[in-house]
Amino acid sequence: MLPLTPVVTLCIISYVIYKFILYPAFISPLSKIPNAHPSSPFSSLWILIKRFTHQENRTIHAAHVKHGDIVRLGPNEISVNCVDDGIRTIYSGGFEKWPWYDQFDNFGVPCMFSTAESKPHSYRRRVIANVYSKSYLQSSPEMHKISQTIIFSRLLPVLESAVTNQEPVEVLGLSHAIAMDFVTAFMFGLQNGSNFTQDVSARRQFLIPYQRRRSYFWSGELPSLKSIVKNFIPVIEPKYVQEATSYIENWTLTLTKAAEKSSTTKLSDEENVATTAPIVYNQVHQSTLKNPFPYPQELQIATELQDHLAAGHETSGITLCYLFHELSLHPELQTQLRKEFLTLSPTLDFPPSTSPPELPSPQSLDALPILQACLMETLRIHAAIPGPEPRITPSKPTSLAGSPPLPPGVRVSSQPYTLHRRADVFPDPQAWKPERWLEASEEQRAEMGRWFWAFGSGGRMCIGSNFAMQGTIPSLDV
Numbered sequence: 001m002l003p004l005t006p007v008v009t010l011c012i013i014s015y016v017i018y019k020f021i022l023y024p025a026f027i028s029p030l031s032k033i034p035n036a037h038p039s040s041p042f043s044s045l046w047i048l049i050k051r052f053t054h055q056e057n058r059t060i061h062a063a064h065v066k067h068g069d070i071v072r073l074g075p076n077e078i079s080v081n082c083v084d085d086g087i088r089t090i091y092s093g094g095f096e097k098w099p100w101y102d103q104f105d106n107f108g109v110p111c112m113f114s115t116a117e118s119k120p121h122s123y124r125r126r127v128i129a130n131v132y133s134k135s136y137l138q139s140s141p142e143m144h145k146i147s148q149t150i151i152f153s154r155l156l157p158v159l160e161s162a163v164t165n166q167e168p169v170e171v172l173g174l175s176h177a178i179a180m181d182f183v184t185a186f187m188f189g190l191q192n193g194s195n196f197t198q199d200v201s202a203r204r205q206f207l208i209p210y211q212r213r214r215s216y217f218w219s220g221e222l223p224s225l226k227s228i229v230k231n232f233i234p235v236i237e238p239k240y241v242q243e244a245t246s247y248i249e250n251w252t253l254t255l256t257k258a259a260e261k262s263s264t265t266k267l268s269d270e271e272n273v274a275t276t277a278p279i280v281y282n283q284v285h286q287s288t289l290k291n292p293f294p295y296p297q298e299l300q301i302a303t304e305l306q307d308h309l310a311a312g313h314e315t316s317g318i319t320l321c322y323l324f325h326e327l328s329l330h331p332e333l334q335t336q337l338r339k340e341f342l343t344l345s346p347t348l349d350f351p352p353s354t355s356p357p358e359l360p361s362p363q364s365l366d367a368l369p370i371l372q373a374c375l376m377e378t379l380r381i382h383a384a385i386p387g388p389e390p391r392i393t394p395s396k397p398t399s400l401a402g403s404p405p406l407p408p409g410v411r412v413s414s415q416p417y418t419l420h421r422r423a424d425v426f427p428d429p430q431a432w433k434p435e436r437w438l439e440a441s442e443e444q445r446a447e448m449g450r451w452f453w454a455f456g457s458g459g460r461m462c463i464g465s466n467f468a469m470q471g472t473i474p475s476l477d478v
């Protein structure tokens, strides 16, 4: 008989070989999926390094180009980029969010975006969604007043002054500023929102800490390791990250308190200060009244509002900036767009020809084909959220993109960067070509629409997609 210790050692070694080599490489259902890297069945190190060095989206895309619609990134992680048996299955319900989204909690409190489970998520979303619907936004007197104020009292004077003084305009900063002014005015009331379009120093005071406030890699990928070692290895979460986080959270709390005051006061316009009701604040406040969540009401409201202002200004600002960039490279499209804008009534004049100044209706802007094609093409090739949106496979084994049924608990994601670069759907996919949307047959346009995923899809799709389109469009008209 063998002595006990060698037997135990043999068992442990056999178990380790089975669990970490034989099972993942040959037996797991994931072993039938092409590997993005030879080490993928055994370790996540390769994909973690790509994430750490900001090469994730392109690396995953290259793997799909080489291997097809489904690839394995790690022992328990896959990427799927197709519509049928792909995004239609993963994002239509049943696949909850991967804990990667915990990093988007604010004040230590989950918001709608970071909530993983469907039930509390739908509770939050149901109450808020109405005010972001297209019909609400197009008929909202508040939105109309916000657009008038931002366009005529802020943006046009800034641009006129830059032209008169022959000064350059910092386009990314200005794009973020316009988006933030729209978003905060709608959320907190025009009188309480930012005026970053005109106030460049306030804009920088916010944007600099905003960009510094998260160590995305550690918070998203290795949160437990981060919380253990961050006190010993300061580079993981430097002091300036904590200071920036506090600054942004205090900024949001100040706006939230001002909105609370506006929500209980009778509002009337004062000289040079137009006022509107704090639309999103009111809605979020409503959603917390019954308060089924174990957090103080004030923080629940603030976490939600901080998420919207972050999600709203950053994505829309990036989109607007890329749109200006592409138009600057395509003067022929600028000419066509100008012609199209001149068909609108009223046209935009500055100084305005009417008092109060009037904007073309959102419906008429929506019906401009060249404008819509330019927006779609910008969102296609420069999606503001281009990377993976990770979910978790449900308890019922599910096949994806021809795979065997996958066990529960697998990390699975799709990414706009790849979906939007399908050469058979979008020929010459790397080129910015608005004409592809204008010249396509009805059938081709429907197919492009199926693969277009800039705002995600299903129950966790972007709640602000209509707001983004409506807030961005008038600025472009300018």
Ligand code: HEM
Binding pocket: 112, 113, 114, 125, 183, 307, 308, 309, 311, 312, 313, 315, 316, 319, 383, 384, 385, 389, 390, 453, 454, 455, 456, 459, 460, 461, 462, 463, 464, 465, 467, 468
């Ligand atoms: C061009 C502009 C925008 C783009 C490309 C965009 C894109 C997206 C995408 C892809 C998602 C889903 C992300 C995921 O599941 O990982 C999302 C969610 C979300 N977006 Fe946007 N977004 C934009 C503008 C806005 C605006 C203007 C707002 C608010 C004012 C907003 C608020 C949100 C919120 C709250 C969610 C979470 C929805 C939920 O979990 O139910 N977004 N967005």
